[in-house]
Amino acid sequence: MTDSNKTPSGNGTGNGKDYKWVGTRAVRPDGVDKVTGRAKFGADLHLPNMLVGKVLRSPHAHAHIRSIDTSAAEALSGVKAVITRDDFSDQPKGAVQPAGEMTINYRDMVRNVMAREKALYEGHAIAAVAAVDARIAAKALSLIKVDFEVLPHVIDPVAAMESGAPIIQEDLMTEGMEQSPGAMTNIAKRVEFGHGDVAVGFAEADVVIEREFTTQPVHQAYIEPHACVASMTEDGQGELWLSTQGHYVARGHCATLLGLDVSKLRVQASEIGGGFGGKTVVYLEPLALALSRKACQPVKMAMTREEVFRATGPTSGAHLWVKVGATNDGRITAADAVLKYQAGAFPGSPVAQGAQCAFAPYELNHVRTIGYDILVNRAKVAAYRAPGAPIAEYATESVMDEIAGVIGMDPLEFRLKNAPKQGSQSSYGPKFPVIGCIETLEAARDHDHYQSPLKAGQGRGVATGYWFNIGGQTSATLNLSEDGSVALVLGTVDVGGTRASLSMMAAEELGIDLDKVRPMIGDTSALGYNMLTGGSRVTFAGGIAVVGAAQDLIGTLKDRAAKFWDIPVDDVEWAEGEARATNGYTDNMQPLSLQEIAKDMAKTGGPIVGAHSINAQGAGPSFGTHVVDVDVDRETGRVWVTRYTVVQDAGKAIHPSYVEGQYQGGAVQGIGWALNEEYIYDDKGRLENAGFLDYRVPVCSDVPMIDTVIVEVANPTHPYGVRGVGETPIVPPMAAISNALANALGIRFTDLPMSPPRVLAAIKAANGDATTAS
Amino acid sequence: MAKYHITTRINGDDVEFLCAPEQTLLDVLRDDLRLTGSKEGCASGDCGACSVTIDGRLVCSCLVLAAEVGGQEIETIEGMADGDRLHPLQQKFLDFAALQCGVCTPGFLIAAKALLDRNSNPSETEVRYWLAGNLCRCTGYDKIVRAVLDTAADMRD
Ligand code: FES
Ligand code: FES
Numbered sequence: 021m022t023d024s025n026k027t028p029s030g031n032g033t034g035n036g037k038d039y040k041w042v043g044t045r046a047v048r049p050d051g052v053d054k055v056t057g058r059a060k061f062g063a064d065l066h067l068p069n070m071l072v073g074k075v076l077r078s079p080h081a082h083a084h085i086r087s088i089d090t091s092a093a094e095a096l097s098g099v100k101a102v103i104t105r106d107d108f109s110d111q112p113k114g115a116v117q118p119a120g121e122m123t124i125n126y127r128d129m130v131r132n133v134m135a136r137e138k139a140l141y142e143g144h145a146i147a148a149v150a151a152v153d154a155r156i157a158a159k160a161l162s163l164i165k166v167d168f169e170v171l172p173h174v175i176d177p178v179a180a181m182e183s184g185a186p187i188i189q190e191d192l193m194t195e196g197m198e199q200s201p202g203a204m205t206n207i208a209k210r211v212e213f214g215h216g217d218v219a220v221g222f223a224e225a226d227v228v229i230e231r232e233f234t235t236q237p238v239h240q241a242y243i244e245p246h247a248c249v250a251s252m253t254e255d256g257q258g259e260l261w262l263s264t265q266g267h268y269v270a271r272g273h274c275a276t277l278l279g280l281d282v283s284k285l286r287v288q289a290s291e292i293g294g295g296f297g298g299k300t301v302v303y304l305e306p307l308a309l310a311l312s313r314k315a316c317q318p319v320k321m322a323m324t325r326e327e328v329f330r331a332t333g334p335t336s337g338a339h340l341w342v343k344v345g346a347t348n349d350g351r352i353t354a355a356d357a358v359l360k361y362q363a364g365a366f367p368g369s370p371v372a373q374g375a376q377c378a379f380a381p382y383e384l385n386h387v388r389t390i391g392y393d394i395l396v397n398r399a400k401v402a403a404y405r406a407p408g409a410p411i412a413e414y415a416t417e418s419v420m421d422e423i424a425g426v427i428g429m430d431p432l433e434f435r436l437k438n439a440p441k442q443g444s445q446s447s448y449g450p451k452f453p454v455i456g457c458i459e460t461l462e463a464a465r466d467h468d469h470y471q472s473p474l475k476a477g478q479g480r481g482v483a484t485g486y487w488f489n490i491g492g493q494t495s496a497t498l499n500l501s502e503d504g505s506v507a508l509v510l511g512t513v514d515v516g517g518t519r520a521s522l523s524m525m526a527a528e529e530l531g532i533d534l535d536k537v538r539p540m541i542g543d544t545s546a547l548g549y550n551m552l553t554g555g556s557r558v559t560f561a562g563g564i565a566v567v568g569a570a571q572d573l574i575g576t577l578k579d580r581a582a583k584f585w586d587i588p589v590d591d592v593e594w595a596e597g598e599a600r601a602t603n604g605y606t607d608n609m610q611p612l613s614l615q616e617i618a619k620d621m622a623k624t625g626g627p628i629v630g631a632h633s634i635n636a637q638g639a640g641p642s643f644g645t646h647v648v649d650v651d652v653d654r655e656t657g658r659v660w661v662t663r664y665t666v667v668q669d670a671g672k673a674i675h676p677s678y679v680e681g682q683y684q685g686g687a688v689q690g691i692g693w694a695l696n697e698e699y700i701y702d703d704k705g706r707l708e709n710a711g712f713l714d715y716r717v718p719v720c721s722d723v724p725m726i727d728t729v730i731v732e733v734a735n736p737t738h739p740y741g742v743r744g745v746g747e748t749p750i751v752p753p754m755a756a757i758s759n760a761l762a763n764a765l766g767i768r769f770t771d772l773p774m775s776p777p778r779v780l781a782a783i784k785a786a787n788g789d790a791t792t793a794s
Numbered sequence: 795m796a797k798y799h800i801t802t803r804i805n806g807d808d809v810e811f812l813c814a815p816e817q818t819l820l821d822v823l824r825d826d827l828r829l830t831g832s833k834e835g836c837a838s839g840d841c842g843a844c845s846v847t848i849d850g851r852l853v854c855s856c857l858v859l860a861a862e863v864g865g866q867e868i869e870t871i872e873g874m875a876d877g878d879r880l881h882p883l884q885q886k887f888l889d890f891a892a893l894q895c896g897v898c899t900p901g902f903l904i905a906a907k908a909l910l911d912r913n914s915n916p917s918e919t920e921v922r923y924w925l926a927g928n929l930c931r932c933t934g935y936d937k938i939v940r941a942v943l944d945t946a947a948d949m950r951d
Contacts, residue, residue: 059896
C-alpha cells in the first residue's frame with residue numbers, strides 16, 4: 021500500500037489522448053437501482069424493533085429556556101426515551117476543526133443540535149422523543165412543557181451590526197477586529213483580502229461605479245429530507261445509517277458529541293437525495309444516537325420538509341457594497357467591496373470565501389474585499405454549492421456589467437481585457453496555476469448563442485464565476501476477485517455519478533472492461549479516512565486515490581507475473597489488462613491476463629489488493645461564463661429565461677454527461693436564486709414560507725434547455741487533468757440574469773430575488789407610476 | 795384505535811393491509827408494505843417524489859388516504875419494469891443520464907409514463923408542463939425532458 025501526498029502519475033496524461041473509458045458516456049453502475057426504486061435512501065431502512073424519533077422545536081426566534089419538563093411525555097405508554105440538553109455534555113471552548121469548506125466548532129455544534137441556554141432561532145431543537153410509532157411520538161412531544169422567556173430578535177445583518185441590537189451570543193468575541201472591553205457584538209469575524217491601494221487605483225479611473233445590493237437566504241432544497249437510523253448497544257457500540265455527504269465526518273461529529281471512541285461507531289452512508297453542501301452537517305444524527313443509547317433499540321428519524329426549511333442551513337442573506345473604477349479603454353483600475361453575510365445563530369458564514377472569490381475573474385493592481393460574519397436569529401448557515409461565492413459575485417459581476425456598458429464595451433471583451441491567466445496574482449493573494457478563464461470567455465463569445473440576434477423585447481446578460489475547488493483526505497481500495505473482476509471500495513459519497521467516473525478511471529488504468537469494475541461506497545470501517553463530498557473534490561481527489569490504488573494493484577500483478585515466469589519484475593510491463601514480459605523474455609512467455617493472475621493468486625502469494633490513501637493537493641480552480649436571454653412579462657413582472665448557455669472549464673470531463681448535469685443543475689438552482697427563492701420572516705422572526713408551495717424552486721416548465729460547453733484546460737496536478745465541476749455553475753446565474761434584465765428593461769436591479777412583484781414595481785416606477793408595490 | 799382493513803391491487807398483485815384513518819397511501823406503501831421506491835419529499839403534494847397511479851390516474855400518494863384505495867389498481871415504481879426488462883423510460887433515463895441523486899427519479903418515471911400512456915407525441919412544452927409537479931433539484935430538468943421526448947419518439951417507431 022502506498023501512502024503519500026504525491027500524486028500518482030497514472031496512465032492518463034491529461035487531454036489529447038484517446039482513452040477507452042475516460043470521456044465516454046457509460047451507464048452509471050448505480051443506475052438500475054435508481055430507476056427501479058431499489059436504491060435505499062436515508063428514510064428507506066427498516067430495522068427490527070425500530071422506534072420512531074421526533075423533535076420538539078422552538079416556536080420562538082430568540083428565547084431563554086428556563087426549564088423543560090418531560091415527565092408527562094416519559095410517562096406516556098409507548099415512549100421509550102426522551103432527551104434534552106441534559107443528555108449532551110458541553111464541549112470545551114475553542115474546539116474548532118476545519119471541515120471541508122467550513123469550520124466546525126463543537127461548542128456551537130452541541131448547542132445547534134440541541135438548544136442549551138437559549139433557543140436561538142425558530143425551529144431550534146429543544147427536546148426529542150423515541151416511541152413505538154409516529155403517532156405516540158407526536159403525542160409525547162405535545163406533553164413536553166417548556167418555560168420560555170421570549171427575547172427580542174434580529175434577522176437583518178445590517179440591523180444586527182448596530183449597537184443596541186439584540187445580542188445572540190453574549191460571550192462572542194470578534195475575530196480579526198479590535199473590540200472595546202465589555203462590549204457585546206453580533207459580529208463574529210472581519211476578514212480582508214487584496215493588494216495594492218484602491219485609493220490610488222480609483223484616482224486613475226475615468227469611470228467609477230458604486231452600488232449596494234442585498235440577497236436573501238436561500239435553501240439548498242435537496243428533495244430528500246434529512247433522515248437516519250441509529251442503533252446503540254448496551255456496551256456502547258453504535259451503528260448509524262444516514263443521508264450525508266460525508267459519513268466519516270458525520271462519525272467524528274457524532275462520536276465527539278456523544279463522548280464515544282470514533283471507531284466504536286460504524287457509519288454507513290445511504291444513497292443521498294441531494295445535498296449541495298447542506299448534508300455536510302449533523303442535525304438528527306446525534307439525537308437519534310442519544311435516543312437509541314437510552315432506549316437500547318434502533319431509532320429512525322426523518323425531518324419533515326418544514327423542519328428542513330426551518331432548522332437546517334440555508335446559505336446567508338447578505339448586504340453588499342461594491343465599487344469599481346475603469347479607464348475609458350476598459351482597463352479596471354481598482355475594485356473594492358464590503359460584504360456583510362448572515363451566519364445564522366452561530367459564527368461561520370462563508371463570507372471569507374465570498375470575499376476571496378468576489379473579484380477573482382480579474383487581474384487587478386488595486387483590489388480590496390472586506391467581509392463581516394454576522395450572527396442573526398436564524399438557523400446556522402450550511403454550505404451551499406460554492407459557499408459564499410454566488411452572493412459576492414452576484415454583486416461584483418453586476419457592477420462589471422454596468423461599467424462595461426458605461427464605457428461602451430462588449431461585456432465579454434471587457435472581461436477578456438482584464439482576465440487573469442497562469443501566474444497572475446489573484447485578487448485574494450496566491451498566484452493562479454494553470455487556469456482556463458480566458459478560454460471560457462472566448463468560448464462564450466464565439467458561441468452561437470452570443471452571436472445570435474436577440475428577439476424583440478428580450479435582454480441578454482453574461483457573467484463569469486470562479487470557485488477554488490479542493491482536494492483533501494481520500495482513500496480507495498481495489499480488491500481483486502478470483503475471476504479477475506475487481507471490487508472498487510470508495511469512501512466518498514456519490515452525489516451525482518462519481519461511482520461512474522471513478523470506476524472509469526480504474527478501468528482505464530487497469531486496461532480492463534468497465535463492466536469488470538464494481539464500485540461500492542464502503543462504511544467507515546472499510547477504508548482509511550475520507551473527507552466529505554464537497555468542494556467539487558471527489559472526481560479530482562477520488563480520482564487520484566483510485567489511480568494510485570490501480571498503480572498499487574498493477575505493481576502487485578507485475579510481481580506475481582514475474583514470480584510465475586521467474587524473471588526480474590523490472591522486465592514485466594502492464595498493458596491492456598495483461599502482464600507482458602519485456603527485454604528479450606517476450607519470445608517464450610505468453611502474456612498473463614488479469615484473469616489468469618487472479619485465478620492463481622493463491623499459488624503466487626495470496627490475495628491481491630491495491631490501495632491508496634492521500635491528502636490530495638493541487639485542486640484546479642475553475643471558471644465559468646454564462647450567457648442568458650430573458651423575456652419579461654411587462655404586465656406581471658414575470659421573468660422568463662428563454663435561452664441559457666453554460667461555458668465552463670472542467671479540466672477534463674471524465675463522464676461528460678454528468679459534467680453537463682452539474683452545469684445544468686447549478687444553472688437552474690441559480691435561476692431559482694435569481695428569480696424566486698427567498699426566506700420570508702414575520703415580525704416575530706418566524707419563517708413564513710417553510711414549504712415547496714411558498715418557497716418556490718424552479719419547476720420543469722419554468723426553464724428552457726440548458727446548453728453546455730465543456731472547456732478542457734487540463735489541471736496538471738491530476739493524472740487525467742480533472743478540475744472540480746460541481747460548484748462553479750451556481751456562481752454566475754444571478755448576475756447574468758440581472759444583467760439580462762438590465763439589458764431588456766434598462767433597469768438595474770440590486771436586490772434578490774427579482775421576483776414578479778419586485779420587477780413589476782420597478783417597471784412601474786420607471787414608467788413614472790408612483791403607486792408601486794414594495 | 796380501530797384500523798381499516800383494505801383490500802386492493804398493487805403492481806398487479808392482490809394486497810391486504812390494515813391502516814389507521816390518518817395514514818396516507820405513501821405511509822402504508824413505505825412503512826407497512828416496505829415499497830420504499832416511492833419517496834417522501836414534502837408530504838404536501840408539492841414535489842411529486844411520491845407519484846403513483848391509481849386506476850391509471852397520476853396522483854401524489856402523500857395526498858391519498860390509505861383507507862380510500864380499496865378495490866383499486868395501484869402502480870408504483872416497483873412495478874414499472876417487466877421482469878428483467880426495464881421499461882423504455884427507465885432505460886432512456888439511464889442512457890441520457892437523466893438522474894443525478896436519483897431521489898426524484900421514481901416520481902418522474904411514474905409521471906412520464908402516465909403522460910406517454912395518454913399522449914404518444916408530446917411537445918417539449920407539454921412534457922414540461924406535465925412534469926411541473928415533480929421537483930428535481932439536481933439536473934435542471936434538461937436531460938429528463940430529453941429522455942422523455944426521445945422515449946416517446948422510440949415508442950412511436
Ligand atoms: S411527498 Fe408527495 S408530493 Fe412531495
Ligand atoms: S436527481 Fe436529485 S432531485 Fe432529481
